Amino acid sequence: MTAAAPFIIVAIDGGAGTGKSSSATLLSERFNLLHVDTGSFYRAATAEFLRLGVAAADLTSVRRALGSLQLGTRLDSRDAQMEIGGRVVPEAEIRSPAVNVNVSLFAALPEVRTALLDYQRRLADFARGHDFRGLVIGGRDIGSVIFPNADFRFFLHVDEAVAEQRRARQGQSDSIKERNRLDSSRKTAPLVCPTGAIYIDTTHLTLAEVVEKMAAPIAAKLSVP
Ligand code: DC
Numbered sequence: 376m377t378a379a380a381p382f383i384i385v386a387i388d389g390g391a392g393t394g395k396s397s398s399a400t401l402l403s404e405r406f407n408l409l410h411v412d413t414g415s416f417y418r419a420a421t422a423e424f425l426r427l428g429v430a431a432a433d434l435t436s437v438r439r440a441l442g443s444l445q446l447g448t449r450l451d452s453r454d455a456q457m458e459i460g461g462r463v464v465p466e467a468e469i470r471s472p473a474v475n476v477n478v479s480l481f482a483a484l485p486e487v488r489t490a491l492l493d494y495q496r497r498l499a500d501f502a503r504g505h506d507f508r509g510l511v512i513g514g515r516d517i518g519s520v521i522f523p524n525a526d527f528r529f530f531l532h533v534d535e536a537v538a539e540q541r542r543a544r545q546g547q548s549d550s551i552k553e554r555n556r557l558d559s560s561r562k563t564a565p566l567v568c569p570t571g572a573i574y575i576d577t578t579h580l581t582l583a584e585v586v587e588k589m590a591a592p593i594a595a596k597l598s599v600p
Pocket of ligand 1: 390391392413414415417418478479482483513514515516517554555558
């Protein structure tokens with residue numbers, strides 16, 4: 376009799392435009408993992424704050440808005456999408472220039488991070504409940520704060536000029552440098568490569584090459600090709 380395959384957690388951190396989401400999507404397909412893009416959660420929350428007219432500098436209003444956020448999860452193929460009040464904020468809204476400019480300001484607030492912390496951790500149970508073999512979850516503080524004991528922790532790096540070209544090819548204008556500066560310098564859960572994480576510089580690698588570097592140790596652990 377063979378032992379049941381272990382449930383695995385794969386954490387992928389890195390700055391804006393490093394390819395976290397694209398590589399996580401491919402890993403989720405290859406190993407039947409639930410894909411979680413936590414950047415989309417901070418973006419959806421930011422879109423909601425902006426819709427409510429709440430500014431990041433106005434902590435009283437931020438706290439009030441957070442108190443009214445009803446968070447849920449919708450499964451879209453292998454993607455866990457966050458619902459706010461039963462609604463998934465559309466892609467066009469969460470990738471809008473206004474969200475690009477404001478998201479790091481809201482993400483720097485400890486109140487906002489605390490409100491999303493347990494929600495993110497509970498997605499491991501959601502994955503188990505939906506018969507996934509594990510979770511591949513991307514963000515900025517996954518390997519350092521959310522799942523420090525993840526089975527695999529990767530940290531992706533890319534030259535910022537190359538990241539901006541990648542965004543432009545996706546038809547988006549994004550303040551990559553400014554977001555990375557804010558995300559790396561904030562006090563709570565800054566963007567760092569956690570000790571022990573596998574660091575991958577993606578600047579001169581194709582997406583397939585990046586995925587291969589991550590897939591090799593995962594396949595070995597799961598004993599699959
Ligand atoms: O992954 P992304 O570029 O879509 O993320 C948008 C912003 O959300 C990012 O600039 C900082 C914030 N973020 C965060 O603070 N912590 C995470 N785990 C994920 C994203």
